[in-house]
Each structure stands twice: as C-alpha cells, then as structure tokens.
Amino acid sequence: xxxxxxxxxFLALLLAFPLPTVASVDVGVSISLPPLIVFxxxxxxxxxxxxxxxxxxxxxxxxxxxxxxxxxxxxxxxxRSRNYRSDWVYYRSVPSFYRGIPSGWRxxxxxxxxxxxxxxxxxxxxxxxxxxxxxxxxxxxxxKKNSWGVQGLKPQRQSRPQSREASQPQRSRAVQPQRxxPQSREATRLQRSQPRQGKxxxxxxxxxxxx
Numbered sequence: 001x002x003x004x005x006x007x008x009x010f011l012a013l014l015l016a017f018p019l020p021t022v023a024s025v026d027v028g029v030s031i032s033l034p035p036l037i038v039f040x041x042x043x044x045x046x047x048x049x050x051x052x053x054x055x056x057x058x059x060x061x062x063x064x065x066x067x068x069x070x071x072x073x074x075x076x077x078x079x080r081s082r083n084y085r086s087d088w089v090y091y092r093s094v095p096s097f098y099r100g101i102p103s104g105w106r107x108x109x110x111x112x113x114x115x116x117x118x119x120x121x122x123x124x125x126x127x128x129x130x131x132x133x134x135x136x137x138x139x140x141x142x143x144k145k146n147s148w149g150v151q152g153l154k155p156q157r158q159s160r161p162q163s164r165e166a167s168q169p170q171r172s173r174a175v176q177p178q179r180x181x182p183q184s185r186e187a188t189r190l191q192r193s194q195p196r197q198g199k200x201x202x203x204x205x206x207x208x209x210x211x
Contacts, residue, residue, distance in 0.1 A: 031090045034074035037061065039085060042126030048105060049114050049148035052137050053097050054129060056084075057109050057121075065129065066097045067137075084126075118151040 037059065045054040045065055054065040064071040069080045072088060078095060079088040108114050109121060136142065147153040 031077070032075075033088050033090075034072060034079055036086055037063075043084060044123045044125055045129055046109065046121040046123060047142050047148060048101055049119065049150045049153060051097065051100055052142070053101060054124065054133070055105070057106070057123075064097070064101075065133070066095070068133070071095055071098075114148075114150045114153070117153060120149040120151075122149055 043056045043058070043063075046057050047054050052066065056063045056065075062073055063084065065084075069082065070084045071091075072079050072081075078091040078093070080091050080095075081087045081089060102108070108119060112119050112121075132141075142148045
C-alpha cells in the first residue's frame with residue numbers, strides 16, 4: 001500500500017509539474033562588481049590633454065569621467081556608473097575614449113610633463129565638473145584655454161569627411177559623355193555632307209564645260 005501511494009503521488013507531481021519545469025536550472029553567469037572606494041569628499045579631477053576625458057589623479061585605481069558617466073576598469077572588465085561611489089554596472093566592451101589615453105598618464109601627472117612638454121594640470125572640483133562638462137565639450141573649452149595646460153601643445157585637427165566632395169567628380173564624369181554625344185553626331189553630319197557638296201559642284205562644272 002505504501003508503494004502504491006508513493007507511486008500515485010509521484011505521478012500526480014509529474015502531471016502538476018512537467019519535467020522541463022522541474023529540471024529547469026538557472027544558467028545565468030553572475031559577474032562580480034568592483035569593490036567600493038570610500039571617498040572622504042567628492043573627488044577632484046584633471047582633464048587628460050588632447051581629450052575630453054577626466055580622471056581622478058589621487059587614487060591608485062583608475063576612475064575616469066567621460067560624457068556624463070564614471071568609468072572604471074577592474075580585473076580585465078569595464079564598469080560604469082552615474083555615481084562615482086557606487087551603482088557600478090558591467091560594460092561589455094572597452095570604451096572608445098580609452099584608446100586615446102596613454103598607459104603612463106599617471107607618471108606624467110606626477111612629474112608635470114606630457115610627452116616631453118611642461119604640463120600644469122588644473123584640478124577641477126567635483127561640483128564644477130558636474131555643472132560645466134557639457135558646455136566644455138561643446139565649446140572645446142580646454143583646447144582653447146592654454147591647450148590643456150601643456151606648453152606648446154597644438155590640438156590635432158580632425159579631417160572633415162570628404163564623401164560629398166568625392167562624389168562630385170564622379171557625377172561630372174558620368175555627365176560629360178552624355179553632353180558630348182550630340183556634338184559628335186553634328187560633326188559626323190557635317191563631315192558626311194561635305195563630300196556630297198563637292199560632287200554636286202563638280203557635276204555642275206562638268207555640265208557647263210560640255211555646254
């Protein structure tokens with residue numbers, strides 16, 4: 001009797017909960033978050049020369065600010081947050097701005113030099129950064145103001161897209177043969193008509209001579 005009751009209960013469970021539901025396993029991979037950094041006060045930042053990227057220079061860990069986000073690499077992965085203290089979220093790829101950041105920027109900051117030039121970095125308070133970073137990006141503030149504090153640094157000019165300019169010669173080449181066709185036809189007509197006129201004049205002259 002006990003075996004029968006156990007079997008019926010097992011069948012009832014199978015009917016109520018199908019096997020795919022019972023055997024379903026959560027296979028999601030959890031990605032660990034970086035440890036929190038305790039700040040005694042909102043951190044000041046400096047701007048990396050020739051960029052619009054800001055960095056907290058007084059930490060051993062790299063924490064950047066770019067386009068309204070705080071960015072942080074940790075254990076080969078990248079994280080970003082709207083808050084420099086917490087709420088870090090995993091970012092799937094290396095941010096594009098990081099390609100222009102030299103690996104030795106921290107040594108350059110400590111030695112007040114940038115690629116062999118004198119660098120006088122300006123420390124920017126946190127509140128000032130939050131109020132002005134959008135306008136600074138739009139107006140190229142650091143490029144116009146003493147070239148990011150680097151003596152003799154000239155900003156690199158970005159080449160304008162030449163897609164429109166490159167398309168214009170292609171259009172003119174395609175139009176030129178179409179315009180030249182009527183001229184060539186008229187020239188051939190004139191060339192064909194000239195021998196006929198000569199024959200007519202020669203014939204008339206022969207008739208006159210015969211008369």
